[in-house]
Amino acid sequence: MAERKVLVADDEIHIIHVVTIKLRNNGYEVISAENGAEAFALACEEKPDIIVTDYQMPGMTGLELVRKLRQNETTKDIPVIMLTARGFAVEDKEKEELEISELLSKPFSPKELLRSIEDILYQKAVMRNK
Amino acid sequence: MKSVRNLYVIVTSVVAGSLFAEGLARWYYSGTGEGLRFAGYVFVWPVCYFVAAVGVILLGWYWLRLVRGVTSVAQQLREKQSSCIKPSSNKIVNELSEAINKHFGGNGSYIEELEKQIKDSQLKIQLLRRQKRNTDAIIYSIRDAVIVIDEFDKLLMANEAAGKLFNFDYKSSQHKPINELVSSEETKAGENEFVNFLCQSRQNKVRHTRREIDFSNENRSKTFDCIVSCVYGEEERVCGVVAVLHDITREKEISQMKNDFVNHVSHELKTPLASISAYSEMLVDGEADDEQTRKEFYSVIQSQAKRLNRLIEDILNTSRIESGLIKVEKRPVSLTILMEEQLQMIRSYAEEKNIKLIGQKPIVFDQVYADKDMISEVIINLLSNAVKYTPCGGSIKIEMEVDEIAGLARVSVTDTGVGIPKDEIEHVFDKFYRVGANKKQAEGTGLGLNLVKQIVEKVHNGRVFVTSEPGAGSTFGFELPLATAEAVKT
Numbered sequence: 001m002a003e004r005k006v007l008v009a010d011d012e013i014h015i016i017h018v019v020t021i022k023l024r025n026n027g028y029e030v031i032s033a034e035n036g037a038e039a040f041a042l043a044c045e046e047k048p049d050i051i052v053t054d055y056q057m058p059g060m061t062g063l064e065l066v067r068k069l070r071q072n073e074t075t076k077d078i079p080v081i082m083l084t085a086r087g088f089a090v091e092d093k094e095k096e097e098l099e100i101s102e103l104l105s106k107p108f109s110p111k112e113l114l115r116s117i118e119d120i121l122y123q124k125a126v127m128r129n130k
Numbered sequence: 131m132k133s134v135r136n137l138y139v140i141v142t143s144v145v146a147g148s149l150f151a152e153g154l155a156r157w158y159y160s161g162t163g164e165g166l167r168f169a170g171y172v173f174v175w176p177v178c179y180f181v182a183a184v185g186v187i188l189l190g191w192y193w194l195r196l197v198r199g200v201t202s203v204a205q206q207l208r209e210k211q212s213s214c215i216k217p218s219s220n221k222i223v224n225e226l227s228e229a230i231n232k233h234f235g236g237n238g239s240y241i242e243e244l245e246k247q248i249k250d251s252q253l254k255i256q257l258l259r260r261q262k263r264n265t266d267a268i269i270y271s272i273r274d275a276v277i278v279i280d281e282f283d284k285l286l287m288a289n290e291a292a293g294k295l296f297n298f299d300y301k302s303s304q305h306k307p308i309n310e311l312v313s314s315e316e317t318k319a320g321e322n323e324f325v326n327f328l329c330q331s332r333q334n335k336v337r338h339t340r341r342e343i344d345f346s347n348e349n350r351s352k353t354f355d356c357i358v359s360c361v362y363g364e365e366e367r368v369c370g371v372v373a374v375l376h377d378i379t380r381e382k383e384i385s386q387m388k389n390d391f392v393n394h395v396s397h398e399l400k401t402p403l404a405s406i407s408a409y410s411e412m413l414v415d416g417e418a419d420d421e422q423t424r425k426e427f428y429s430v431i432q433s434q435a436k437r438l439n440r441l442i443e444d445i446l447n448t449s450r451i452e453s454g455l456i457k458v459e460k461r462p463v464s465l466t467i468l469m470e471e472q473l474q475m476i477r478s479y480a481e482e483k484n485i486k487l488i489g490q491k492p493i494v495f496d497q498v499y500a501d502k503d504m505i506s507e508v509i510i511n512l513l514s515n516a517v518k519y520t521p522c523g524g525s526i527k528i529e530m531e532v533d534e535i536a537g538l539a540r541v542s543v544t545d546t547g548v549g550i551p552k553d554e555i556e557h558v559f560d561k562f563y564r565v566g567a568n569k570k571q572a573e574g575t576g577l578g579l580n581l582v583k584q585i586v587e588k589v590h591n592g593r594v595f596v597t598s599e600p601g602a603g604s605t606f607g608f609e610l611p612l613a614t615a616e617a618v619k620t
Binding site: 012014017018019021022025085106107108109110111 | 393396401412418430
């Protein structure tokens with residue numbers, strides 16, 4: 001089975017670092033970006049299986065990134081997990097509209113993040129095989 | 131008595147005259163001669179005429195007096211002296227006067243009572259008018275907008291603030307429909323919402339109700355707290371509605387700022403906490419395979435814990451300065467000495483990055499009237515920022531000058547760092563603001579420069595400044611009043 005690719009976007013290098021180690025230890029290929037614009041460019045280029053993005057980033061925010069991803073033909077179906085340190089930053093309506101698969105509050109558990117990624121990718125695979 | 135006497139004289143004269151005339155007549159017809167007949171003609175008839183004439187004159191005089199008495203009474207009545215018609219010598223006139231006096235005497239008290247009531251009513255009206263004027267003056271002087279409508283939704287009264295808010299002439303708009311005055315097709319949602327709220331409150335007979343309504347005009351949007359109360363008349367019937375509109379725009383802004391601050395603080399606190407939590411979990415779960423990785427994880431946890439502590443300290447310091455709770459001990463201190471002390475502290479950090487610190491010769495008369503610890507905090511913040519954002523091998527230049535004419539001492543720290551983009555430079559002293567590009571270079575709380583600004587400007591009445599050239603470096607500095615200038619002021 002091919003290595004599944006995860007794009008991690010966060011302006012905190014420690015978060016990128018810890019998520020990268022956790023996912024690599026569990027057989028994922030990780031690419032990372034420190035802001036929204038970089039993440040979008042990387043997503044278009046690398047077509048990751050899933051994107052983990054922070055809500056608050058300099059320049060383009062996490063929500064703006066997802067909105068842009070949904071408008072782009074090559075990236076519109078990529079599932080997104082959003083990390084946020086702000087409570088109630090994303091409304092349910094926005095979450096549904098932008099098809100954000102999961103919202104995780106900071107501080108988050110890397111284990112929980114890994115579980116969410118696996119669940120989402122599994123459901124995606126099931127849907128594809130139907 | 132007088133009239134009886136008069137009557138007596140008349141009657142006696144007539145009777146005596148008649149008897150005398152009869153006696154003469156009898157004597158004449160009893161056989162006397164022509165002389166007696168002549169005497170009869172000469173004496174009897176003139177006496178009879180005389181007596182009759184005297185009687186007529188006396189009767190006429192009597193009636194004349196009666197007429198005069200009645201005329202006088204009529205005159206007095208005409209002159210509205212009804213309550214005090216003078217008594218007359220004529221009995222009949224006197225009786226008439228007394229009767230009239232008695233009659234008008236009774237009505238007089240009634241009239242007096244009525245006149246008193248009229249005066250009382252006039253006084254009450256004056257009092258009520260004065261009270262209304264006072265009430266109007268109170269309502270007109272209220273800063274909040276006040277609008278009163280009647281049961282037909284027509285304006286009863288409005289004050290100046292209401293006229294200003296809804297743009298109508300509050301003095302001449304009475305009895306006009308409120309919807310015509312306040313809202314129209316051109317007006318915005320806020321005005322229409324207010325009119326509907328007012329009319330609905332009256333229809334639903336709600337005693338007190340309130341709602342926040344936004345009124346927006348070309349310049350800005352304002353939020354008002356609208357309190358509407360129904361005015362009840364007889365039989366609990368709503369006869370009007372009073373609306374008081376209080377401008378809460380500033381309160382809302384402050385509340386929003388507080389919410390933003392709490393959100394920001396929680397975000398800033400959660401960020402290092404997220405790292406600490408994630409790295410700890412990784413260590414517990416044995417995800418760090420080798421000693422090197424474990425050390426790396428411990429190091430991250432330690433640095434993030436320090437960051438968290440620094441952040442809390444900075445938040446507390448900023449909050450203490452903003453609320454005025456911090457103890458300030460101002461005395462004359464030398465900026466040169468303070469700068470030297472802080473340079474010693476930063477020197478090892480600069481050497482680690484091979485950054486050259488370029489100072490200047492000590493200057494004299496550089497004493498400022500300041501809190502030593504606070505200004506030391508300002509200097510160390512500027513120096514550590516300069517070292518943090520200057521690449522290895524760069525340089526930092528410290529300049530100090532005294533402007534005796536302006537009474538100021540100026541300190542500036544110029545680095546050869548990455549610089550700040552032009553669109554971000556105005557925000558560098560804002561709370562929690564961090565220059566996007568600089569985030570990668572070094573950790574920070576986004577509170578250090580805000581603390582510098584608070585200490586210099588709020589506590590010491592000085593000024594902070596910044597200039598920057600992206601890619602070439604930045605100059606941060608501050609000005610403080612000289613101790614001599616402060617002494618002159620005090």
